[in-house]
Amino acid sequence: MTQDIQDPRAGFRLITPVRVRYAEADMQGIVFNANYLAFADVGVTEYFRALVGATGNEDSLGKFVELFGGDNWVRHAEVEFLAPAKADDLIDVCLRITRFGRTSYSAIAHIVKDDKLLNIVKLTYVWFDPATETVTPVAQSFVDAVMEFEIIAPDRAIPAE
Secondary structure (H helix, E strand, O other), rough: OOOOOOOOOOOOEEEEEEEOHHEEEEOOOHHHHOOOHHHHHHHHHHHHHHHHHHHHOOOOHHHHHHHHHHHHEEEEEEEEEOOOOEEOOEEEEEEEEEEOOOOOOEEEEEEOOOOOEEEEEEEEEEEEEOOOOOOOOOOHHHHHHHHOOOOOOOOOOOOOO
């Protein structure tokens, strides 16, 4: 069980507001559980957009593969449900990368309404070469950009070179 978090936005540089749409809620007006993964994906998309922009390049997701020489697939996802969001709520998706391995990295998203933590989404991605669709080591240029971008430095499962 998650401990009470005083400020669920603390430590997150990327915070994206999202308005819950009617279609994302069930008949009781509560967000359907699978949509929390979609909200986290919005956070990942905006994180990558901000990361590309922070490198001094045009703020375009199309530059991601060009800049970092690879892309990523979701390997694992889990959601901890603490409280529901409802149709028309304005929520914040807070996302940061927490850990790098050799061929993977992990991220965490806090889904927050007002000052209340609603959900915690944990994601693990594997890095791959888009030309061959094979898993490869996470690009050092990506690791360097994330380390420069983050407020809290991600853990390293392998020593930095």
